[in-house]
Amino acid sequence: MRYSAFALLKNGLTGNRSWTQAWRKPEPKSSYDVIIVGGGHGLATAYYLAKQHGITNVAVLEKSYLGSGNIGRNTTIIRSNYLLPGNTAFYERALQLWEGLAQELNFNTMVSQRGILNVFHSDPQRNAYVRRGNAMRLAGVDAELLSRDQVRQYLPLADFDNARFPVRGALMQPRGGTVRHDAVAWGYARAADQRGVDIIENCEVTGFRIEGGRVKGVETTRGYIGASKVGLAVAGNSSRVGALAGLRLPIEAHVIQAFVTEGIKPLIDHVVTFGAGHFYVSQSDKGGLVFGGDIDGYKSYAQRGNLPVVEDVAEGGLALFPGLGRLRVLRSWAGLLDMSMDGSPIFDKTDIGGLYLNCGWCYGGFKATPASGEAFAHLIAKDQPSDLIRPFSLGRFRTGAVLDEKGMGAQANLH
Amino acid sequence: MRIKCPYCGERDLGEFTYLGDADVKRPDPAGTGAEDAFFNYVYIRDNPAGPLAELWYHGGGCRSWLRVVRDTRDHEIESVALAKPEADKS
Numbered sequence: 001m002r003y004s005a006f007a008l009l010k011n012g013l014t015g016n017r018s019w020t021q022a023w024r025k026p027e028p029k030s031s032y033d034v035i036i037v038g039g040g041h042g043l044a045t046a047y048y049l050a051k052q053h054g055i056t057n058v059a060v061l062e063k064s065y066l067g068s069g070n071i072g073r074n075t076t077i078i079r080s081n082y083l084l085p086g087n088t089a090f091y092e093r094a095l096q097l098w099e100g101l102a103q104e105l106n107f108n109t110m111v112s113q114r115g116i117l118n119v120f121h122s123d124p125q126r127n128a129y130v131r132r133g134n135a136m137r138l139a140g141v142d143a144e145l146l147s148r149d150q151v152r153q154y155l156p157l158a159d160f161d162n163a164r165f166p167v168r169g170a171l172m173q174p175r176g177g178t179v180r181h182d183a184v185a186w187g188y189a190r191a192a193d194q195r196g197v198d199i200i201e202n203c204e205v206t207g208f209r210i211e212g213g214r215v216k217g218v219e220t221t222r223g224y225i226g227a228s229k230v231g232l233a234v235a236g237n238s239s240r241v242g243a244l245a246g247l248r249l250p251i252e253a254h255v256i257q258a259f260v261t262e263g264i265k266p267l268i269d270h271v272v273t274f275g276a277g278h279f280y281v282s283q284s285d286k287g288g289l290v291f292g293g294d295i296d297g298y299k300s301y302a303q304r305g306n307l308p309v310v311e312d313v314a315e316g317g318l319a320l321f322p323g324l325g326r327l328r329v330l331r332s333w334a335g336l337l338d339m340s341m342d343g344s345p346i347f348d349k350t351d352i353g354g355l356y357l358n359c360g361w362c363y364g365g366f367k368a369t370p371a372s373g374e375a376f377a378h379l380i381a382k383d384q385p386s387d388l389i390r391p392f393s394l395g396r397f398r399t400g401a402v403l404d405e406k407g408m409g410a411q412a413n414l415h
Numbered sequence: 416m417r418i419k420c421p422y423c424g425e426r427d428l429g430e431f432t433y434l435g436d437a438d439v440k441r442p443d444p445a446g447t448g449a450e451d452a453f454f455n456y457v458y459i460r461d462n463p464a465g466p467l468a469e470l471w472y473h474g475g476g477c478r479s480w481l482r483v484v485r486d487t488r489d490h491e492i493e494s495v496a497l498a499k500p501e502a503d504k505s
Contacts, residue, residue: 239460239462239463240462240464248455248459248460248461249459249460249462250458250459250460251460251462252435252460252462253462253464253487297433298433298469298485299435299462299467299469299487300487300490301464301487301488302487302488302489302490306416306428306490307427307428307429308427308428308429311429341457341458341460397454397458398454398458410457410458
């Protein structure tokens with residue numbers, strides 16, 4: 001069923017009885033041409049495999065229900081304000097795909113390009129943001145440097161004269177913004193399903209069948225499923241699932257927390273980041289302020305964090321917006337991050353024939369979803385990376401061609 | 416998560432700084448296969464879902480390095496010991 005204003009009206013007038021299921025709940029077949037493990041980027045990958053490469057005998061395996069993982073745990077921000085050429089081009093492609101995604105999927109993904117402001121508080125920080133903004137503009141990405149007075153127009157609530165962290169200005173990407181993350185999972189699932197992809201929920205991969213250096217299929221909690229090609233897009237569980245196939249990866253699993261306050265009237269119109277600590281915030285359509293900050297900083301698979309980071313995030317938030325101090329936090333949660341050793345993602349073939357890797361997303365997996373799916377589909381279908389993702393090879397760590405956005409070396413707490 | 420420091424007793428997580436895997440050793444640069452060994456040392460990680468021995472620094476207390484065995488699935492801490500005697504043993 002195609003969604004439209006007419007369909008909404010018709011179903012509304014007839015008691016909403018004829019809406020159909022958005023995607024099927026098929027039993028796994030005995031084998032597929034391609035299996036994608038992970039129902040986040042995996043859904044986008046399956047969609048683009050079907051749409052751009054005509055490969056429709058595809059299954060997406062999700063270990064829990066759809067949207068239970070990072071695609072439903074992030075803070076929904078999209079942006080392409082990166083410094084390094086490889087990253088800028090890739091995330092800009094993602095942003096372009098976001099801009100047309102609702103029409104593409106016939107699903108209201110609620111893409112809201114409300115602009116992202118990276119506020120800065122010192123001269124050196126201003127220099128760094130000027131450099132980043134110039135790099136973005138050279139790459140054809142929108143960026144504007146805002147003076148203190150201009151920031152005042154956008155963020156009247158901010159503490160401009162904070163003794164330690166006075167607001168000196170901001171770098172703005174007007175096309176940045178937010179997306180409804182559940183709608184992204186559901187929209188891709190529905191669109192992929194309509195093209196014949198099987199989406200199999202509650203199906204966890206427990207092993208790989210590898211013969212003669214080639215992958216033959218996967219063992220799952222719902223039995224063995226054969227496949228000519230298998231793509232891994234399991235984010236925080238990359239090391240764990242990779243280890244089942246004998247892979248050792250430049251990845252650490254970490255935990256990051258996110259928070260949402262009670263709903264209030266429109267207060268913060270943009271995505272805003274605090275430059276002197278780590279805090280970022282946007283306001284959801286329901287009125288809650290959605291915010292977060294740093295990772296907890298230790299390896300974890302627990303999907304929950306600890307209190308010191310809660311305190312740290314709250315301090316950052318109040319240093320920028322003291323007026324938020326009386327808001328009550330309704331919920332907090334956490335997601336697993338696949339922190340790579342240079343802070344940039346990894347797309348590559350592996351030494352095992354037919355096994356492909358998509359991981360290393362650090363903080364930034366959600367905003368990459370469409371471009372990640374498109375590029376991973378290309379890698380799987382053509383057995384070679386597109387130019388856009390050549391910089392993200394697994395081999396870059398050995399050759400030294402790392403994409404270290406922060407310039408801080410090999411550690412897993414960067415981005 | 417609270418860590419029971421052998422000197423200071425059970426203390427808040429905010430007093431501690433994390434280093435990572437306790438059993439990684441810097442390879443010998445003059446040894447055979449040093450290039451591979453350094454690649455593994457710098458970039459490749461064991462990333463188990465389960466008990467993991469790690470180094471934590473008690474900067475907000477006795478300033479000792481601690482060897483903490485912690486389950487990465489639920490943050491339960493199995494044991495805490497001073498890192499120095501462990502390091503001296505190997």
